[in-house]
Amino acid sequence: MPYHKFKCSECIPEREKHAVTKGPGEDLTSCLPLGYLNTIPGTISERGCAYCGAKHVIGAPMKDVIHMSHGPVGCTYDTWQTKRYISDNDNFQLKYTYATDVKEKHIIFGAEKMLKQNIIEAFQAFPYIKRMSLYQTCATALIGDDIGAVAQEVMEEMPDVDIFVCNSPGFAGPSQSGGHHKINLAWLDQKVGTFEPEITSKYVINYVGDYNIQGDTEVMVDYFKRMGIQVLSCFTGNGSYDSLRGMHRGHLNVLECARSSEYICNELRVRYGIPRLDIEGFGFKPLSESLMKVAMFFGLEKEAQAIIDEEIARWKPELDWYAKRLQGKKVCLWPGGSKLWHWANVIHEEMGVEVVSVYTKFGHQGDMEKGIARCQEGALAIDDPNELEGIEAMKTLKPDIIFTGVRPGEVAKKLRVQYLNAHAYHNGPYKGFEGWVRFARDIYNALYSPIHQLSGLDISKDEIPTEVGFLTRQMISDVNINKEETTPIEERPYTGDYDCVTKLRGKTYPRSSEPLSDAV
Amino acid sequence: MEVSLEETQKDRVEQLVDYIMKWCLWQFHSRAWDRERQNEGILTKTRQLLCEEPVELETPADKCYWVDAVILARDFKATYPWLATMEKKDIKSLMQGLKERMDFLTITGSLNEELTDPKY
């Protein structure tokens, strides 16, 4: 087994099997690190907790819901305004968060009574919101509060409200992934099948495992609607509570992030016979094929092809402009979960960058299988990396850029490695054809930043080019590009708007051409 | 240098495997029983499409395998021109080899310890 040993982790033998190098001739039966095991204390791992995996990642993107955490205030505060999952109802779920504010007396005497009061007060404060998600935390799980019983009591007293209960305290699993699992199954068990949605098309899907980061979900839903498909629910980006109660009426579950939401798709297949189709919203080829697959399921090939042709004609010249300038740049692909596999191959194929390392903070071995299957030979794959390992890897691999979170990004900055936010994006959305160009543009802008170039100069000893008053990105990037020979005239940098999502809202779409009575 | 038929097939199977690994996700469901189902469903239909045989589309599950198979068959043909030169019986044998190899890589030879977890 081609395990990679970090010098900084030699003293902790438990780390020995958590990193591998994908050498020549290696395949998944010889090259796979351990994964999703308990974290080694004190390593400065990047993992979060199961509460945040449930509430922050999956629960809270639901847009028309009071998201209340039952516990001390910190869990709530911490998982509020630290993500970019927007919504088309003026971002209600980003703006408001609710904590029951458990104090010592409640720990001693129980907190169920005050929980009930909290729920009622929250509904009173927002009389137009009738739905609530209630999240257990470490403290209230340990004192054994039965929050399900309290929720039931309130629902009986207030018949117009509906409450979802999620028991996923922070300690429930090695990482946030434990929370993904718990909330998937809790939603399925408690809520799916309790609401009959209006069916308006012959072609009905649930779009699952996308969280509308900077508008990703809305971009994808736009494509589906243009084909005449009804997107019954989005799990959970820009998703509405009642539509998600109606998931059982979907004809197909279209799944993006299998790590966070395969569980609900698997169970929907077993319990309701709805097939699971894994798709990808990133990259021209994967996206085109994904749209075509969904379309073919319903016999909508023509509609899909028209969209694909139109989008590629519009955006390909811009992707090509960037791709030409990103060739051979070295990338550490260090996201939390699904971008590991969604990006590992296609950024190489379509932008020409070299992926020298992949990692997953909270993923399982199955995620790493996908990541390793897709990344290039020679790449270093790390499970649950810790701070020192990340630094060691950057110093050894010398990437030009890393795709990771805010905080590790700051570590990279000091090593003079550029960073893009893989979770929340810099200037997303990154899904969709236009989004993919936006991603390429962000990479390009980071790599060819004049300030980044200046950061390498030591004014105390380096030769300083005093005759230069400025540089543009293109002056740096185009040194090796012979424009006449290699740049077709139509290639150009990004020409879209700063905000490419808001204009999708309120668009009108063709209705399914066939009578609804024929609906499946 | 003479290359045996067997070696040619092995080499071609590896090319097809590489394509699937790089571009597909259907082979990586999280449990062994799902991987068996997926490999069987999609690779069977891909073989049928490549051999221009009728493909069963009775159930939603069939359709779902089929859409992955259509795209895969199309990509295989576009990426590997040697496919067009092959006899149907050889394609069948090749696809059988591919199925066996995929089952080994993703199921029987997999190091993923969660594959046998009895629950989702």
Place this chain on the structure above:
Amino acid sequence: MSCEIKEKERAGIINPIFTCQPAGAQYASIGIKDCLAVVHGGQGCVMFVRLLFAQHFKDNFDIASSSVHEDGAVFGAVHRVEEAVDVVLMRYPHVKVIPIITTCSTEVIGDDVDGVIRKLNQGLLKEKYADREVYLIPVHTPSFKGSQVTGYDVALEAFVQTLAKKDKPNGKLNLITGWVNPGDVTALKHLLSEMQVEATVLFEIESFDSPLMPDPDHSAVSHGSTTVEELIDTANALGTIALNKYEGGKAAHYLEKEFDIPTIIGPTPIGIRNTDTFLQNLKKMTGKPIPQSLVRERGIAIDALTDLVHMFFADKRVAIYGHPDLVIGLAEFCLDLEMKPVLLLLGDDNVTYQEDPRLKAFQENVDFEMQVICNSDLWELEDRIKNQGLELDLILGHSKGRFIAIDNNIPMVRVGFPTYDRAGLYRHPVVGYAGAIWLAEEMANTLFTDMEYKKNKEWILNVW
């Protein structure tokens, strides 16, 4: 016309002003050089706090977790602390100080952190790290008590309790700054230096703002630089001034009680008047005169304020939320600026706020309707604006309340912690004469921009 002090009437919190105790303890811990705290609890209790610091400072801060998982929550997790301490010491050879910061989960399950520290001191540290100087500090910060504010206070007290040791008088002053920004420390150290007062600053956090160097090996890591020796030596100071009653007051009292160190608590030197008092306190404690340079500096500030107060600030209605000492200091300054701080929001259940003499002074003297809400959340502010007709000209507070300002078209100056939605604010002081200038001009410019966007007598600035 009066000032009413009352508690929020609702049981729960809608949009919190503070996070919980462990975050405050973590903020204190990063002020100490060669210190790497272990937070004993779930991983989120660290990961999100580190994210919060990174959001505010746009830099990374190292804090470790004991990563308590399900088994630990059921069977006890002190062994996770032992392992964490060992792993930290093995991999970070410079580390001397490891605060063990508890959380709600580990306090509820009753993990004996003091006991495990004794065990480690007698076992692991003697056996494996005999040649290393290592201090383990128990910090009890259950999340269901107090807030980030008390967490900071409790941690600082724990640090001096564990470390401070009587020795020869060092002739220095202990200056406990409270939860401030690097820019504040620069401003405070400037005042000390003008007064020629030698001080141990808790904490020296100017180095939170670290450079990106051409040679990555020389890029600094963002971390405080108060040494363990300085913390030990706090027992030998000629006096202690704790600027913030609620963030460092406990530690100051401990040093006073234990080592007879003369102590002055407060005031937070926000505004001219409080800075004057701070300088008088320095003079009283050290006998050093206030130099002409500070008279001049004060003059520059007064000059700047004179241009703004009656022309632009008079009668402007302000709401302020955040850390209690900060909010009270800002309110006092606003009053001196002729403004009306009509609503103050203090975000935790500390019952002693109501007894704070500074709040009592508001009660006795303000000549307009003013409210102070204790145990408040941000809904107390938003609900008043949206549903109860509260009219405001300005909001002073941290970034978590940004949507109140945005959605209600009220200009807002970001101040306090965190201020992640504005660039570089940690670099600017709110304390001292420099802070008075920065605050007043930031408020003025914010009001000016708002006048222009709303076309509200924007022409008035033509001839200003």
